[in-house]
Amino acid sequence: MIRLGTAGWKYEDWVGSFYPSKKHQFIYFSKIFNTAEINSTFYNFPSRKVVAAWSRVPDDFIFTAKVPQEVTHKLRLDVSKGADQRMQDYLQLMAPLRDAHRLGPLLIQLPPSFDFEHVEVIDAFLQTLPGEWEFVVEFRHRSWMQDATFDLLRRHQVAYCIVDEPLLPSRVEVTAPFSYIRWHGHGKKLWYYYLYNQEELEAWVPKVQEIVKQTPKDVYGYFNNHWHGFAARNCVEMMELLGMPHRMPKHVRDRVNRVTDQRIQRKKSQQASLSQFADE
Numbered sequence: 147m148i149r150l151g152t153a154g155w156k157y158e159d160w161v162g163s164f165y166p167s168k169k170h171q172f173i174y175f176s177k178i179f180n181t182a183e184i185n186s187t188f189y190n191f192p193s194r195k196v197v198a199a200w201s202r203v204p205d206d207f208i209f210t211a212k213v214p215q216e217v218t219h220k221l222r223l224d225v226s227k228g229a230d231q232r233m234q235d236y237l238q239l240m241a242p243l244r245d246a247h248r249l250g251p252l253l254i255q256l257p258p259s260f261d262f263e264h265v266e267v268i269d270a271f272l273q274t275l276p277g278e279w280e281f282v283v284e285f286r287h288r289s290w291m292q293d294a295t296f297d298l299l300r301r302h303q304v305a306y307c308i309v310d311e312p313l314l315p316s317r318v319e320v321t322a323p324f325s326y327i328r329w330h331g332h333g334k335k336l337w338y339y340y341l342y343n344q345e346e347l348e349a350w351v352p353k354v355q356e357i358v359k360q361t362p363k364d365v366y367g368y369f370n371n372h373w374h375g376f377a378a379r380n381c382v383e384m385m386e387l388l389g390m391p392h393r394m395p396k397h398v399r400d401r402v403n404r405v406t407d408q409r410i411q412r413k414k415s416q417q418a419s420l421s422q423f424a425d426e
Contacts, residue, residue, distance in 0.1 A: 148358060149208060149250075150385055151181035152377040153328065153370035163375035163405040164398070176204050178393045179381070183253065183368045184211035191216075192239055201246040209243065210250045210282075210326075210366055219257045222264070223271040230274040237279065244279070250366060251280040251305060251326055258313075262289035265298065272302040282307050282326040288314060296321050308357065310350070311337055318353055320360040327357070329380070331371035341376045341410055344383070351387050374409045375402055 155175040161168055175182065184200070186192070191214055192200075200209060214236055221229035243249040256268075268283070275281055283299065284307035285291075291314065299306050299321035306319045311330040329350075331340025358365050367384070369377035378394075379402045385392040394402075 148354070148365045148367065148388065148390060149181040150367045150381050150388075150390070151179045151183065151369075152372065152381055153183040153368045154185040154372055155182050157372055157375075159373065160375045160378070163409075164378045164402055166401075176207050178378075178398070180204075180206050181208045181210070181250070181366065181368075183370075184209055187236075187240075188212035188215050188255070190214065191236060194239065194242075197239055197243050201243050201248055203248055207248065208250045209248055210253060210368070211240065212253045212255060218254060222257070222260060223254075223267055225270050225274060229271060233271075233274070237276070250364070251282045251324060253282050253284060253307065253326070255284040255307075256286055258286040260285075261287040262292070262295070265294070269298060269302075272298075272304055275302070275304075277303070280322070280324060281305070282322075284309065284328065286313070291315065291317060308353075316353070318357055318360075320357060323361070324363045325357050325361040325365045327354070327365070327367040329367070329369045329371065331376070333371075336373075338371045339373045339376075340371045341406060342371070342380045342383075347380065347384050347387055350384065354384075354388060374406055376406055378402060379406050 156171055160171075165171055165174055203209075213233065217223065217229050217232050217236065221227045221232060223229050237252075240249060240252070272281075282305035285295070296306060296319045299319075303322050305322035305324055305326045308316065308318055308325065308327045309330060310316050310328070310332075312332050329342070330337045331342070333339040354365070354367070369381045369384075371377050371380065382392050382394045382399065
């Protein structure tokens, strides 16, 4: 099964584009998409109350979630510094969501400075992870693009996060029974300030089809180009290209397309004005 969604769902600038108002945003989101990547867990450990609320979602909805930056960026996966214990603390908090069958993979997003010289650190950390959970690793340094990396992940049955971004190649590697894709965008200053065009999305169709063919279980994919609702628009467009059904009503689709096009045009006009001013 392929599940496509967005990285996060609560954004101020989605109001008027994807959302008609500020009220009941997640209820609205879950009527259109059947998965979302929880980003808030990267910044802070969630409370038990919040996890309990996440558990009360529609029957077909599955979350994935980021591992807290305390584990990945502060402790840098170092078990000698207690990264494994803090990870266990996080798993304990997230367990009710998993027990409710509403949780898929957990995303271990590494800092850009974490290069292949730390391979023994990540190996030791992955050995501490419980086998009944699903994990995916997103590398941010080019030194990890080698066979030894993918062999390590296969040995631990941990998924490689297939990415579309400016710094790393869009390399397709299936290293676990499930797969995970993140589309970040190609913005010049901010990757995420980016609207994929039709040609760029079409180029991903054979890649996704190949990933599905190689993956025994589910394939998860998330658009992280969240500015102005770009992610929601591109996600539905990708669903259509893959021949997947989606639940975005036509009037919502028309509104999202109209508003995102307007905001892109406004940005281009502002850039043109600044360029003209600089030349004077």
